[in-house]
Amino acid sequence: MREIKKVAVIAHGYGYRGYSGEGKVYLEGVNALKDHNLDYILVTFSKLNINDNEYVVPFKFRRFDKYQRLLVWFAARRIKPLFFLNLSGVPIPLSKISPHIIYAGAPAISSAPTKYSSSLFWKAYLFPFKIIAKKLSEEAKKSYIIANSFYSLRKIEEAYNTRVRKVIYPPVDVDFYKKAFTEKRSEIFLSIGRIEKGKMLENSIKLSAKSGIKGIIIGSLGDRKYLEYLYRLVKELEANIEIYTDLASDKILEIMKIASVYFHPTIGEHFGIPVIESMSAGLIPIVPRESGSYEIVPEYSYNNLDEASSLLKNVIYTDIKTRKELSEKADFFNSKRFKDQLYAEISNFIK
Structure with a gap:
């Protein structure tokens, strides 16, 4: 084991291309250290083209994300840093080496609905992970856990029978999305999310078919077979949907x-960064009641697609005053606020 006077930042998927809220957390988590001149080393699953990097495999690999969060332990255990800042969210056993700070969303082993509870295939995929993760409860109790929403706080405490110390909402580039704020709007709703089954983008297609309102789906391509399924569903339901x-x-x-309008289709979402981005741009958000986004805009929440359809029809022509108020509300979630709050927590571990 190599002792280093640096912070070890565990970010298993750091450097992956494409839109990712977790990627934004990695970036601003590192920036919080940089802002205070703290030396750090990145601990990842795949090798990065940088000097300060501990990794598991020397090549890019994006599959089996949940297991990468566990396997990154093999790289992390080689070093003894000032403390571990684990942005990958899983309480891998590190507290015996150095203090372990974890920033996490609702865990896959909690009761939160996810793609892993949607079919026998995904249940089988997650089964070994659940067995291992449930054995990590003791590590969770020894770690300093920060949740990305109060929804995640409840799910983490339920899954690991432990206490979450703090809630810090994720960072959002609100100033960038404010550039899209305009008064003239079309009768269109937007959904944003990675093109993978876990984002439940089929709900956006069903909403368009149910409401008769045009929808647009935007996302980085993660699963081509799922994209093909979405195209088939558009034809089957004769939905007015464009996918980019x-x-x-x-x-x-x-x-x-x-x-x-922005419609968030993902039930059980830990937080939902696109919700805040769209609010910044002046869109009216519609979010699942079973999600972290509900904490932000409970007045625009739904339990099922019938409720979402009625809500969509009611808010599609919302006045500019309300849109401005929502855009101003989104300002709270800026990156500086995230970095300041995160540093305030980790500064207690700086010797």
Whole structure:
């Protein structure tokens, strides 16, 4: 074991391309250290093209994300840092080496609905992970856990029978998305999320078919077979939906300028960074009641697609005053607030 006078940042998927809220957390978590001149080393699953990097495999590999969060332990255990800042969320056993700070969303082993509870295939995929993760409760109790929402706090405490010390909402680039704030809007709703089954984007297609209102789906392509399924569902339901993958940021802004409503389709979402991004741009958010987003805009929440359809029809022509109020509300979630709050917690571990 190599002792180092640095912070070990555990970010198993650091450097992956494509839109990712977790990627934003990695970036701003590292920036919080940089802002205070703290030396750090990145601990990842795949090798990065940087000097200060402990890794598990020397090549890029994006599959089996849940297991990468566990396997990154093999890289982390080689070093003894000032403390571990674990942004990958799983309480891998590190507290015997150095203090272990974990920033986490609702764990996959909790009762939160996810793609892993949607079919026998996904249940089988997650089964070994659940067995291992349940044995990590003692590590969770020894670690300093920060949740990304109060929804996640409840799910973490339920899953690991432990106490969460703090809630810090994730960082959002609100100033960038404010560039899309316009007064003229079309009768269109927007959904944003990685093109993978866990994001439940089929709910957006069903909402369009149910409401008769046009929808646009934007996301980085993670699962081509799932994308093909979405296209088939559009035809089957005769839904008025357009799907765009891997768009540049300026193209996303152009779509945000014309859409009137943002619909978040993911039940059990830990937080939902696109919800805040869309609020910044002046869209009216519609979010699942079973999610962290509900804490932010409970007045725009739904339990099922019938409720979402009625809500969509009611808010599609919301006045500009309300849109401005929601955009101002989104300002709280800026990156500086995240970095300041995170540093305030980790500063207690700096010797």
